[in-house]
Amino acid sequence: MAAERATFRIWRGDAQGGTFxxxxxxxxxxxxxxxxxxxxxxxxxxxxxxxWNCKAGKCGSCSAEVNGNPRLMCMTRLNQLDLSVPVTVGPxxxxxxxRDLVTDVSxxxxxxxxxxxxxxxxxxxxxxxxxxxxxxxxxxxxxxxCIECFLCQDVCxxxxxxxxxxxFIGPRHLVYAAALEMHPLDTENRIPDLKRAHGVGYCxxxxxxxxxxxxxxxxxxxxxxxxxxxxxxxxxxxxxxxxRKLRTRD
Amino acid sequence: MPDYxxxxxxxxxxxxxxAGLRAAIEASAAGVSVGLVCKSLLGKAHTVMAEGGIAAALxxxxxxxxxxxxxxxxxxxxxxxxxxRMAELHAKEAPDRVRELEAWGAVFDRTSDxxxxxxxxxxxxxxxxxxxxxxxxxxxxxxxxxxxxxxxxDVHMECTIITLLKDHGRVVGAFGYERERGRFxxxxxxxxxxxxxGVGRAYKITSNSWEYTGDGHTLAYDAGAELVDxxxxxxxxxxxxxxxxxxxxxVTEAVRGEGGVLRNSEGRRFMxxxxxxxxxxxxxxxxxxxxxxTQGDKSARRPPELLTRDHVSRCIVREIKAGxxxxxxxxxxxxxxxxxxxxNGTEHIKKKLPSMYHQFKQLADLDITQEPMEIGxxxxxxxxxxxxxxxxxxxxxxxxxxxxxxxxxxxGANRLGGNSLSDxxxxxxxxxxxxAKFAKSGKSGTIDAQQLEEAxxxxxxxxDRGTGxxxxxxxxxxxxxxxxxxxxxxxxxxxxxxxxxxxxxxRTRERRVGVGGHREYNSGWHAALDLHxxxxxxxxxxxxxxxxxxxxxxxFREDYPDKDTAFGTLNFVVRKAPDGRMEIVRAxxxxxxxxxxxxxxxxx
Numbered sequence: 001m002a003a004e005r006a007t008f009r010i011w012r013g014d015a016q017g018g019t020f021x022x023x024x025x026x027x028x029x030x031x032x033x034x035x036x037x038x039x040x041x042x043x044x045x046x047x048x049x050x051x052w053n054c055k056a057g058k059c060g061s062c063s064a065e066v067n068g069n070p071r072l073m074c075m076t077r078l079n080q081l082d083l084s085v086p087v088t089v090g091p092x093x094x095x096x097x098x099r100d101l102v103t104d105v106s107x108x109x110x111x112x113x114x115x116x117x118x119x120x121x122x123x124x125x126x127x128x129x130x131x132x133x134x135x136x137x138x139x140x141x142x143x144x145x146c147i148e149c150f151l152c153q154d155v156c157x158x159x160x161x162x163x164x165x166x167x168f169i170g171p172r173h174l175v176y177a178a179a180l181e182m183h184p185l186d187t188e189n190r191i192p193d194l195k196r197a198h199g200v201g202y203c204x205x206x207x208x209x210x211x212x213x214x215x216x217x218x219x220x221x222x223x224x225x226x227x228x229x230x231x232x233x234x235x236x237x238x239x240x241x242x243x244r245k246l247r248t249r250d
Numbered sequence: 251m252p253d254y255x256x257x258x259x260x261x262x263x264x265x266x267x268x269a270g271l272r273a274a275i276e277a278s279a280a281g282v283s284v285g286l287v288c289k290s291l292l293g294k295a296h297t298v299m300a301e302g303g304i305a306a307a308l309x310x311x312x313x314x315x316x317x318x319x320x321x322x323x324x325x326x327x328x329x330x331x332x333x334x335r336m337a338e339l340h341a342k343e344a345p346d347r348v349r350e351l352e353a354w355g356a357v358f359d360r361t362s363d364x365x366x367x368x369x370x371x372x373x374x375x376x377x378x379x380x381x382x383x384x385x386x387x388x389x390x391x392x393x394x395x396x397x398x399x400x401x402x403x404d405v406h407m408e409c410t411i412i413t414l415l416k417d418h419g420r421v422v423g424a425f426g427y428e429r430e431r432g433r434f435x436x437x438x439x440x441x442x443x444x445x446x447x448g449v450g451r452a453y454k455i456t457s458n459s460w461e462y463t464g465d466g467h468t469l470a471y472d473a474g475a476e477l478v479d480x481x482x483x484x485x486x487x488x489x490x491x492x493x494x495x496x497x498x499x500x501v502t503e504a505v506r507g508e509g510g511v512l513r514n515s516e517g518r519r520f521m522x523x524x525x526x527x528x529x530x531x532x533x534x535x536x537x538x539x540x541x542x543x544t545q546g547d548k549s550a551r552r553p554p555e556l557l558t559r560d561h562v563s564r565c566i567v568r569e570i571k572a573g574x575x576x577x578x579x580x581x582x583x584x585x586x587x588x589x590x591x592x593x594n595g596t597e598h599i600k601k602k603l604p605s606m607y608h609q610f611k612q613l614a615d616l617d618i619t620q621e622p623m624e625i626g627x628x629x630x631x632x633x634x635x636x637x638x639x640x641x642x643x644x645x646x647x648x649x650x651x652x653x654x655x656x657x658x659x660x661x662g663a664n665r666l667g668g669n670s671l672s673d674x675x676x677x678x679x680x681x682x683x684x685x686a687k688f689a690k691s692g693k694s695g696t697i698d699a700q701q702l703e704e705a706x707x708x709x710x711x712x713x714d715r716g717t718g719x720x721x722x723x724x725x726x727x728x729x730x731x732x733x734x735x736x737x738x739x740x741x742x743x744x745x746x747x748x749x750x751x752x753x754x755x756x757r758t759r760e761r762r763v764g765v766g767g768h769r770e771y772n773s774g775w776h777a778a779l780d781l782h783x784x785x786x787x788x789x790x791x792x793x794x795x796x797x798x799x800x801x802x803x804x805x806f807r808e809d810y811p812d813k814d815t816a817f818g819t820l821n822f823v824v825r826k827a828p829d830g831r832m833e834i835v836r837a838x839x840x841x842x843x844x845x846x847x848x849x850x851x852x853x854x
Contacts, residue, residue, distance in 0.1 A: 049770075
């Protein structure tokens with residue numbers, strides 16, 4: 001792929017409206033979509049709005065839809081794309097548009113605050129800390145790889161198509177809740193909240209979130225389904241329900 | 251009068267990486283109201299890129315470790331021009347700061363008996379870095395973020411500060427703009443903490459993101475505070491070099507900590523060929539001993555690949571210049587060879603270095619478990635910054651504090667890997683604590699309307715010139731090329747004098763920069779406004795580097811290739827002279843207490 005040209009069809013516009021515009025530019029070996037966007041920004045469209053920081057798939061800022069697929073632009077190599085036709089680059093659809101490739105993701109930060117914070121058990125090792133086995137942290141470490149790119153939120157139909165931002169916290173925050181719930185030191189109970197305030201039941205396991213996760217977190221199987229099971233165990237188990245009823249009568 | 255929104259906080263923290271978040275948490279816990287300004291979204295700051303770990307003498311893996319060894323390692327690494335008080339506090343307090351992170355939910359890798367695991371790193375005598383695979387920075391920033399959001403801190407995301415406001419010599423607020431709508435914001439506060447990170451975007455090849463334009467350095471300098479040690483820039487030895495678009499992206503030192511070796515095109519471990527005198531006693535003299543060290547053999551000394559970053563970078567440059575480089579102008583870093591030494595090598599590498607595996611696989615089509623990587627030096631960190639009091643982190647301007655990379659002192663002439671994550675915790679906390687104290691004892695000042703008007707006028711000038719003006723990106727690229735060529739890893743006086751002329755010319759171009767469009771999320775405008783900071787720190791680096799006529803740590807002078815003891819007792823201070831020009835002043839390093847001297851002597 002030595003020094004050829006390709007066309008990038010980039011969304012330009014704001015909440016009031018906009019259009020895709022074509023930008024032909026030079027491409028070279030190893031380039032990613034974000035490189036092309038930067039080149040276009042520096043040479044042809046100085047005011048093109050785009051978020052980015054690390055350019056190494058670690059910060060989760062440059063989320064966009066490349067040829068319709070939710071992707072990090074910094075981790076999407078041009079050699080994975082068909083450059084004989086224009087490459088479409090648009091903003092995430094689930095969130096309100098600010099400008100060009102930048103969307104208003106502030107809801108995510110508000111939603112996270114509503115999840116009960118980490119509450120560790122008192123330190124129980126002689127030195128005033130804790131002892132935790134590696135095996136017990138690995139499950140949580142998978143969830144803590146999350147870079148908060150919000151691509152899973154973008155692709156989740158409950159948010160994207162139904163815009164149920166008040167009723168459902170979305171896959172990212174279910175992963176966050178799972179990391180807390182399965183943290184070996186945590187003592188908080190978030191199960192009632194997960195059922196009611198956080199709407200875990202709205203997830204119908206289509207696994208779209210898992211497919212787009214750039215960190216390859218097994219969101220649905222490892223985080224959401226176990227949370228659903230905990231909700232059922234705690235809140236729908238017939239024996240437990242009967243037990244609770246009897247206790248309330250006491 | 252410009253149109254702006256006003257916010258009022260007791261303490262305003264500028265920057266929301268590890269240092270800023272830690273400062274905000276501490277100040278807030280002290281009972282004052284806190285505003286936290288981030289240039290990007292919350293949780294995206296550069297801390298997220300830190301890979302290897304947090305240096306703290308927990309002694310979980312090697313019980314010979316303690317704060318004294320860590321202190322001596324830090325001073326040795328910094329070539330003894332560090333602020334020794336900061337090095338002392340840092341070594342003493344880092345373990346508590348790490349344990350505190352765990353209490354806030356961080357999930358570190360574990361030892362076999364369930365404690366926080368620690369790994370080897372360059373310049374650290376014992377395994378000292380608490381870590382989570384090779385994504386420790388992410389764990390840290392997320393832990394601080396998730397803790398901080400419940401503390402009642404007001405977070406102002408995607409907001410850039412362009413000037414600090416003063417009243418009777420004291421800092422009383424800050425003025426800036428938010429990216430989304432392009433509106434101005436006035437922050438009134440009784441104390442300000444700068445935690446804006448570094449200056450890497452002044453260079454062409456860097457591991458740093460667009461945010462790293464030296465904002466805090468410049469805000470402080472413009473407000474009359476002193477900078478120090480600006481000649482000391484760290485070029486990390488291992489950045490990616492191929493393909494061209496990834497040039498500069500960091501390859502963690504943990505690769506070498508886990509047994510990775512450096513080789514030239516002849517296949518030789520060239521790091522064995524030059525071991526500095528002050529490290530000879532603690533460095534392995536054969537490959538076998540080096541390997542045993544990385545595998546935890548306490549009787550072995552560390553391999554020369556784990557010498558300090560300044561030295562390793564220079565050795566790599568030497569190999570490349572001698573024609574023994576790799577095909578794309580670097581050298582080879584090989585971790586795949588350890589498969590011959592340990593069972594399940596492939597899985598082991600993936601487990602210890604997951605994001606490196608991922609990064610090379612996705613960006614360079616290279617499997618690090620099978621092939622060596624090609625790497626070369628990349629601009630990574632600046633040891634220099636705002637001159638602060640070691641205990642309180644207050645600058646020479648009352649009410650103005652600084653912590654983390656934008657402050658100076660702890661690292662001296664060269665920073666050890668892992669000491670940054672601990673630095674930002676230890677001194678972020680201290681800055682927050684003392685800023686809160688200062689705010690409680692002070693009262694709000696008066697905002698100078700003229701200063702606001704002037705700042706606002708300058709900020710929107712580029713729109714008046716429109717697209718007919720200079721392109722901000724091209725000015726930035728020209729600066730990056732020039733700093734890379736003339737004030738890079740190897741420096742000479744004539745080249746740096748040329749750089750000063752070049753900076754004058756770039757200032758002229760900066761004044762002609764124009765942007766089109768409107769103020770809402772206009773990246774071109776943001777790039778234009780960052781130029782002032784980039785040019786200021788570039789000048790500070792160049793002028794300081796000219797004055798230090800010796801080679802020490804990250805500062806290497808081809809015309810003065812040796813260390814000169816006369817320069818070992820002083821720092822260079824940068825400040826704005828009354829006539830507005832930048833001046834460089836020699837500041838003698840205060841005498842070290844006997845107790846600390848003894849520690850350094852003992853550990854030699």
